[in-house]
Amino acid sequence: MHFCKMMFSGIRIIFLIFIVSIYTFTNTFSQSSIRIVSWNLKDFGQSKSDEEILFIAKTIKDFDIVMIQEIVAQHPGGAQAVGRLAEALNRMGARWDYRISDMTSGENSYKRERYAFLWKPSRIKLIGRPWLERQYNMEIDREPFFATFNKDGKEFTLVNFHAITKSKQPETEIKYFKYLPAEYPNLNLIFCGDFNCPQSHTVFNPLRKMGYLPALVDQRTSLRQQCLSDGCLASEYDNVWYDKSKVIKIDAGIIHFYLGFTDIKEAGKVSDHVPVVFEFEVKEDE
Numbered sequence: 001m002h003f004c005k006m007m008f009s010g011i012r013i014i015f016l017i018f019i020v021s022i023y024t025f026t027n028t029f030s031q032s033s034i035r036i037v038s039w040n041l042k043d044f045g046q047s048k049s050d051e052e053i054l055f056i057a058k059t060i061k062d063f064d065i066v067m068i069q070e071i072v073a074q075h076p077g078g079a080q081a082v083g084r085l086a087e088a089l090n091r092m093g094a095r096w097d098y099r100i101s102d103m104t105s106g107e108n109s110y111k112r113e114r115y116a117f118l119w120k121p122s123r124i125k126l127i128g129r130p131w132l133e134r135q136y137n138m139e140i141d142r143e144p145f146f147a148t149f150n151k152d153g154k155e156f157t158l159v160n161f162h163a164i165t166k167s168k169q170p171e172t173e174i175k176y177f178k179y180l181p182a183e184y185p186n187l188n189l190i191f192c193g194d195f196n197c198p199q200s201h202t203v204f205n206p207l208r209k210m211g212y213l214p215a216l217v218d219q220r221t222s223l224r225q226q227c228l229s230d231g232c233l234a235s236e237y238d239n240v241w242y243d244k245s246k247v248i249k250i251d252a253g254i255i256h257f258y259l260g261f262t263d264i265k266e267a268g269k270v271s272d273h274v275p276v277v278f279e280f281e282v283k284e285d286e
Contacts, residue, residue, distance in 0.1 A: 033250050033281050034124070034151050035062075038240060040069040040162060040194040040273040046077030052270050053081070057088035059257050059275065064123045065149065069162035069194050071114040073103040082116045094120050099130045099147065101160075106141040115145035115160045125150040135183060140173040148187065154282035156247070157184070161193035166235075170196040171203035178206035181243075188282065191241040194273060198236040207241060215240035215252035215278045223272045227264050233274070240278040251279040 037060050041048075048056075060066050072078035079100050089096040098118040106112050117130060130147035137143040144161040159180070163170035174197060181189060191212075197203065199214035220233035242249065255275040258267035 032152060033279050034064050034156075035277070035279045036065040036067065036158065036192070036240075037063045037255070037275045037277050038067040038069070038160070038192040038194075038238060039275040040238065040271060042070055042268075042271045042273065043072055044068060044070055044078060045072030045075070045081050048081050048084075048270075050084075053084050053088050055257075055260070055270060057085055057092060059255060060118075061089055061092045061094070063277070064120055064151075065158065066116075066118040067158060067160045067192050068116040068118070069113070069160065071100070071116055073112045073114045078114050082118070086118060089118065094122065097121050097126070099126070101130065101132055101145040104132065104142040105137045111141055111164075113142055113162060115162070117145070117147045117158065117160065119149065123151070127155060133180070136176045136179070139176050144191075144193070146184075151282065154284075155188060156282050157187040157189050159189055159191045159193075161191065161195070163194060163196040166196050166237075171201060174201075174203045175206075178210070181210055188243065188246045190243075190247065190278075190280075192239075192276070192278070194238050196237050199239050199241075200236075204241070211243050211245050212241045213244050213249070215242065215249060216254070216276065219254060221254060221274050221276060223258060223264065223268055223274070225265070225268070232258060232264055238273055238276045240276060242278075242280065246283055248281045248283060249278070250281060251277070253277050 071082065082098055082100050086096050086098045096118050098116055101115040103112045103114060127148040127150050130145060132145055133143040141164050142162050144159045146157055146159055148155055148157040163174060174195060177191060199217060216239050220236050221238035222235045224232055224234045255277060257274060258264060261267040
């Protein structure tokens with residue numbers, strides 16, 4: 001704990017530099033690009049304080065679309081927390097809209113969750129209604145949540161997903177993702193979320209053979225309970241997978257939100273994952 005506190009004290013300056021770099025990034029992007037952020041917000045529901053909701057809003061406010069995983073589904077607090085987050089975002093200058101999924105259909109009720117999309121209508125248009133995957137909902141515990149968007153006449157579909165934990169072998173359900181491009185042949189699918197599995201795993205090979213690439217490579221995204229000499233991040237779980245024939249990657253990375261806290265355990269109350277950022281453009285139809 002002593003080392004952890006020393007480390008966090010030592011990186012306060014780094015955090016200030018981080019804020020400046022984020023400010024520069026968000027004010028120099030191309031108007032034609034799309035900037036999305038995917039974030040597992042760890043039991044997102046009534047347990048999140050107003051201060052934590054405000055912190056989350058400030059962290060994501062400069063993006064076009066936000067995808068949230070791990071929204072509490074057993075009581076209304078999860079959906080209400082998304083509404084609270086949207087209200088906080090709306091007080092920061094731009095107007096936001098959002099959609100929340102139905103409860104996922106896993107066999108165990110305690111594993112069921114909801115997903116959410118939040119976006120700026122001034123930048124992005126939602127096409128139709130978002131939907132939960134149904135063909136493979138028995139094979140995938142928390143079946144992914146799809147939403148199709150339009151930016152300057154170009155459509156793309158974000159697939160919001162939270163896999164089962166590593167101990168339960170998430171590859172046993174990720175393997176069904178190879179069937180989704182054929183199930184939706186007319187959609188430009190972009191897979192986003194917490195896969196609880198590194199991009200180097202062989203389960204992603206079928207997607208790679210189809211032309212999909214990970215936005216992040218060798219990037220840890222989950223928080224440790226205590227910072228060590230090699231940092232505060234533990235595992236390479238969260239990512240974005242895109243079809244290189246349909247999408248141009250401009251930039252990708254993570255937001256080190258935990259640097260804004262003096263204690264990693266306090267940061268963990270917001271989330272035990274960092275947000276994953278992906279900036280891209282949709283290619284013209286050939």
